[in-house]
Amino acid sequence: MRKDEKNVVVTELQQKLGDASAFYLTDFTGLSVKQITEFRSRLRKQGVDYVVVKNTLAIRALDGLELPDIAGFFTGPTGVVIGREDAVAPAKVLADFAREFGDRPTVKVGVVDRKPFDPAQVRQLADMPPREVLLAQIAGGLQAPMARLAGGMSQLIAGFARAVDQLRQQKEEAGA
Template sequence: MRLEEKQRVTRELSQQLEENGTIYLTDFTGLNVKAVTEFRARLREQGLTYRVVKNTLMKRALEDVDLPDLSPHLEGPTGLVFSESDPVVPARILKEFAKAHEDRPVVKIGVIDGVEATPEDVGRMADIPPREVLLGGIAGGLTASVGGIAGALGALIRDIADMIEQVAKKNQAA
């Protein structure tokens, strides 16, 4: 690779590192081209990017951005999963894909909003239910609360109506 090409790639990497809130460094050793292509396709379906990088160029790109020092993790083959916002979706895809492909790719380290995430953190993140399920649970909780309040208010109004009726009967009897 010529110097101009290396500089261009380094600039592109720096830009991607700055623009994406979630970055997972992976080791894809043991995956054939077909599997890597399938992995990229799964990521692409969710609007995510996967990029294989040269470690030396990645180290240079990291010099230009405000991220933790990832150089200890830049050994062997390195692939980067980029997500602009949601760290859960790529973590889930990584876990599901690895489960089906002999635990490959392996997460080396993650960076979420500038904070390092261990492979264990990424695994736990993959177990978080999808956003829609969480929102459904919140909506169900709110609906149940509102239903409880409505029931309590209805009972209170019914009790007041019974009390008024009893007072009216008592006044008619007197």
């Protein structure tokens, strides 16, 4: 690879890592080309990139980015799973694929919101419900007190209406 080609690779990777909400370094040893192609396909469906780049170029791409020191994890075959919008989706694809294919690829380290995540934390992240489910749970949690308040208010208004009706009946009976 010529120097200008290396600079292009470093710049592109630096841009992707800088824009990422999360990325995970993986060791893909033991996976066949067919399996890696399947892995890339699953990631692409979730809007996630998978980049295999020379370790020295990846370390150069980390320079200038406000990231934890993870350069020591760029040893051996390393693939980078890059999620732009969601940290959970790439972790889920990684975990699901690894379950199917003998714990391959293995996670070396993750970086979520500029903080390092060890492989156990990445597994915990993968076990979280999808973003839409979490948002629905939050909305349901916020809706429940409002529904109780609305129910209480309607009972209060109904009670007030009954009291006014009873008062009207008493006045009619007293006037008759």
